[in-house]
Amino acid sequence: MSAASYTAPSSGGFESPESLSRADTHEEVTPGDIAVGVTIGRTSEYFDFFVFGIACVLVFPALLFPSLSRIDGTLASFAIFSLAFIARPFGTAISMAIQRRWGRGTKLTIALFLLGSCTVGMAFLPGYERLGFWAIVLFATLRIGQGLALGGTWDGLPSLLAISAPRQRRGWFSMVGQLGAPVGFFLAAGLFAFVYAQTTPEEFLAWGWRFPFFVAFAINVVALFARLRLVVGQLYSHLLTENVLEPVKVSEVVRSEGRNVAIGAFAALASFALFHLVTIFPLSYIELYSEQPVVDVLRVQMLGAVLAGIAMVGSGWLADRFGRRNTLGTMAALICVFSFVGPGLLGSGQAGNNAFLLIGFVLLGLSYGQSSGTVTANFTPHYRYTGAALSTDMAWLVGAAFAPLVALAVSARFGLFGLGIYLLSGGICTLAALAINRAIEARDSESTP
Template identity: 30%
Template sequence: MSDSASQIQQGLHGKSMRRVVLGSFAGALLEWYDFFIFGTAAGLIFAPLFFPESSPSAGIIAAFATFGVGFFARPLGGLVFGHFGDKIGRKVTLIWTLAIVGTSTFLIGCVPDWHSIGIWAPILLMALRLIQGFGLGGEYGGAALMTIESAPKARRGFFGSLPQAAASVGLMLATGVFALCTHLLTQEQFMTWGWRIPFWLSAVMLIVGLFIRLHTDETLDFQRQQSTSRTEKTPLPIVTLFREHPRTIWLAFGARLAESVSSNVINAFGIVYVSTQLLLSRDVPLTGMLFASALGILFCPLMGWLSDRIGQRRVYLLGAGFCVLYAFPFFMLLNTQHALIITISMVLGYNLGPTTMFAVQPTLFASLFGTRVRYTGLSFAYQFSSILGGMSPFIAATLLLMGGGKPWLVGIFMMAISLISFICVWKIKEAVASQVRQTICDQTTSALR
């Protein structure tokens, strides 16, 4: 076996692997930082700034609607960038997604409020959110694949979890920047211009992220795929995906719902529930999520390491099962209105639930699809399921209103979605085995011909 072939089989090592991980982490960090600052801003300040003529409850629902609308653009971005990621490469595609996300986030911080330009304020906010969502749609699948497809097969769970840890770093940075701004600025200063600072800071991460990604190599799996299929005429990746993986793609879609919904309920909606419904200081839930995300930075690779030993599917089942059982206790702990208990509830909920699933999600999903449709497969499952996840704060706020201010309908919603995901993950092993049998059968038939 040649050195090149051996490297592809075994994965990158040393300096090359560190560069790939750093490039994936930097892009994922910008993605999640941008994601969380918009969600935090939507919960805390967008209602009075962009929807001042609505009642407080209606204003929050409208603000969360702008948060959710970006998720409707993400599937389109996932399909477009998934196509190019599978056709021309992961690296160049991720450079484009990073540029789109970073630029649109910076411009969101420049949008005048309602008092300056009236109805055009929420229109511009929504338009930029749609552009941001389009770029985010292509980011997730590629950022994860950059490390997974270059790592040794026996350690792909661990290496695949490292870019996922960027979600906790992004959440910690977003929460920390907002908390710092609220501490250092007066309420008037924060509402006038201070809220824009977190959005403008994304420009710094954009420049650093682009520099790193420009100096990162293409993944080994994609290089191998390209070297063996240059002369083949292949159909569109999305066509191949649904032709070869019709059942698996929908199981991956369903499996992802619990992570997306629980994360947004615990984080974005949880912060709003504590600060507006329980009437506690914004510092209480922000501090809780700050601790939760800080622990998540370590917890994510720990779950990745564990998954290399017991399997990604088992770890994912643990996270989904926890969300089923924790839906009601989470709100019961919040309702104590005790700062320490609220912090503990957010730390437990965020890490044992969505973070556990999120850590192993790309490695589990990547194993379900072949290299030539893997970017498209991950993007489809992730981004289409993100529509419900992105609308979760809006749905939760509506359910809270329907429940007369009581969160039990929200708990039922979170429990039901988590149960669906648990069942889908349980069925994944059966679907993969069936797919392998079908592939062997097709190959045997082809050989006989």
């Protein structure tokens, strides 16, 4: 590790991308430091969302919709699940305004406090039997609060990581930041599996399900202090400012670089579509249409999360060797292939269910590991901070928000063939977006004197 001191770059880049040190303390700031901060933050966010997603299958149909059939109650729960992704772009717009007025630390504190409060607030709410329709309203309101909060958790660290990482290792460092997804899911699934196995069905619905929501609040507190230590530090703030990673109005980004927002969202669509189709959706489908015990499914998914983490590491090596966009495009093509094979596995018995989950998680790791910021270099420096956040918001909204709802509804009505069509469309959209992005780059390079 180099001991060279940090010198503010005049061109918006880093003079020494491999090692930066604090001028007044000798404490070094490296891409690895930034990656750890990104991973900690993302783990807490994913944990919160997976806790809610698993509860949509195991808890909310009976807690909030006892008068509906099991499948209709699950579909209604998935509708509430999607509200956070609809609210997320609005949260980004609000949080950018807060940051411009009061600073990054204030914005992040408000966002994580709101996220944790909404999550733990759900743990205290009674169900439909006590509150009636107001129970649904309150859960939906808190879910919207989670989405607004998640829009405010954007701290610029992924963009800073992409800039500061050595060019030949950008795939690796981009992958490190994505590891929060499998870690967050592993923790959420593990907690639910433990509580579900240790309680009776009555105890689980009465109080057992609430325990993971309390844990989510504790994790948020830890993540808040870990991230604040990074983003409000004098040197990090200086680095973010020097690299023009500062917020601008969302309307300004959409007006000036809306095309790049759309390309960034659709370039990651295959990964984001697959995201909930191997985590939340199969748990609901197997629970409804299979005799496989819930705890067994969760344990297989935990194994899948481990495989996804290993696959993410592999995606970093592949991206640095063959290029990030080439890797993402190849994985999108493999997801298209899986869209023909996967539906035949799911619903074909326990062995087929497990194969669908494990193969799906491996593909998720390989693709999602490089889905973040692959085309955000398209943004001009002035818009990169807000543009990257907005592209991610739109990828979640278009690709993942309604995935469990649509997949379960279509599968219940038309069979798992509909699941394959959904996955195939995501893969095609990613390949098309990457092709358009490549064509635009080629045109721009030809027009440059």
